[in-house]
Amino acid sequence: MKILVSIKRAIDYNVRIQIKGDGSGVVTDGVKHSINPFDEIAIEQAIRWKQAGDADEVVAVTIGGDAAAEQLRTALAFGCDRAIHVKTDDAVQPLTAARVFEALAKKEEPKVFLMGKQAIDDDANQTGQMTSALLEWPQATFASEVELSSDTAKVTREIDAGLETLDVDLPAVITTDLRLNEPRYLKLPDIMKAKKKPIEDMSVDDLGVTAAARLETVKTAPPPTREAGVMVESTEELVSKLKEKGLL
C-alpha cells in the first residue's frame, strides 16, 4: 500500500511571531521554520504503518519555495522513501494546494493521503477536506486513531461531542489530530541517510494546475489586547473581587 503525506513548512510553534510594522504580514526572515506539527504526526503515522508492514511506500510531498526542501529532508529522515517538491514562490492558498494535491494523487495513486488537520500558520483547516472533495474520495478529519485494512480504514475522530468512528473506503484523505501519535526524535544516521534519498522537483504548471481565485490579505494586525490584570494575595481577596464584578 502506498501512502502520500503532505507537509508544510511553517514558522516553528515555539516562536513568538512578530507582525511587520507596515501590516504586510508576519516576519519570516531569520525565523526558525519547521514542519507543521500536525504534518509531522502524519509522517510519523505513515512510517509506523510502513514499519508494521501495512504500507510499502511512503512519499512526502510539499508545495513551496526552495527553502521547503529542508522540511522534505526531515520527512525523509523520518523514513519516507522519496519526496516530491512542487516549487512555487507564491503563497499558496488551500484551494490551489488542494488542486495540486489532487493532481499528485491522480499521478501517484496512493491508498491513503495523510495530512495534518491544519497548519499552525494560517490555521485554515481546509486543504485536506478540499483535496478529498476534488478527488471525490472519502474524508476522515481530526483522526486520533486509524485502523487500516486493505480496502477500508476505521478512523476515530476527535469532535466536539466526543469520539466519532467512521468506516471509509480507500483511497481516502485522512487528517491527523494531536493524539494520533507522538513523533519520534530523529537520529543522526537517519538524517545522514536522508541526504541520499531522491527529491523530485516539479512546478505547478507541470501538473497542469491553474491557481484558484484568492483571498486578498488587506492587512495583518496584532490581536486586540486585554487590559492588564491584577494579582491578589489571598482566596478571600479573589472572592471579593469576583463578587464585586457580580461573577460569584
Added chain:
Amino acid sequence: MSNSILVVADHLNGTLNESTARAVSCAQQMSPAGIDVLVLADDGAAIAAEAAKIDGVTKVVHADNDANAHPMAATLAPQIVAAAQQGEYSHVLGPNTTFGKDLMPRVAAKLGVAMVTDIMAVHSAYEFDRPIYAGNAVDTVKAPDDQVLVASVRCASYPAAAGGGNAEVEALSLDAELPTHTRFVNLEQHKSDRPDLQTAGKVVSGGRGVGSEENFKVVYDFADKIGAGVGASRAAVDAGYVPNDMQVGQTGKIISPELYMCFGISGAIQHLAGIKDAGTIVAVNKDPEAPIFEVADIGLVGDLFKIIPELDEAVG
C-alpha cells in the same frame, strides 16, 4: 445583486446547537436581504422549528433523508451545494465547530471557491477579520465578490442571536447524488449534566498541575458549586486526566464565557488562543512566572489544592 445567506445548522441528537444562532448573528452583520437556515437531518422538523425561533432568520429549509441520521461531510456537502445553487445564495456560512470545520471546506471545494475560516469581524459582505497563528495576529481578508462566499464563523466572537423569531419553515427536496463510501460506526459521547463548554457562562478548567484523573474531582466539584462547565488544557487531556472533548485552545474548543477560572494551567499560546474572548480570566498557579498571568484579569499564586477548598467554602 442583493446578498442572501444560507446558514448550515449544526445539530446533534435532535437538538439544535447554539452555534447556529451565533452564525446567524455574524450573518446579520453582512446586511443581507435574507438569512435562511438549512437543516439536514433524518427527521428535521423539530430542529427546523427550533431554528425558526432564531431572531433574524427569514426562512428555515429542511431536507430529510435517512442518510443524514449522522452528520458526515461526505454526505452533507453535495446536499449543501445543491441547496446553495437551487436557492441562488450569495453566501453559505457554517459555525466553526468540528461539524463546520469538517464540512465547509468540502462545500467550498465542490463549488470551486475559496473559503474564509473563522470570521471574527465583518467589515462588509466580502471583507472580514480572521485569526492566524493561534490568534496572535489578525488578518483582514477580502474574498472575491463574483463567486459564492463560503465561510465558517468563529462562534466565540458572536453572541447567539436572540430567540422570539417566527420564520417560515419549508421542506426542501434536493437533487444531489450521495456517496456510499463513508459509513458511520459510532459516537462515544462523554455524558455530562454540566453546562456545555462552548455556551456556558462560567467555565472552570484544570491543567497538568491538577496531577491526576482522581484529583480532577476537586475541579468538577467546584464547577458544580458555581454552575460552571469544565474544561482542560491539552496537557491534561494528553495525560489522560480528562476526555478530549474538554480541551480548550487553538485546536480544541474556543470559548467565550463571562467567567473563566483556570487552575494549574501554565498558559501555552495554544491554550490562550481558546480563551481570549472570556469576560474575566482568573488564574491560579503555583508558579508566579507562568505565562497565564500575562493574560489573567485576576491572578493568584498558590497551591490549587489549598485554594479550591477555600473557594468552595467562600461560595458556600
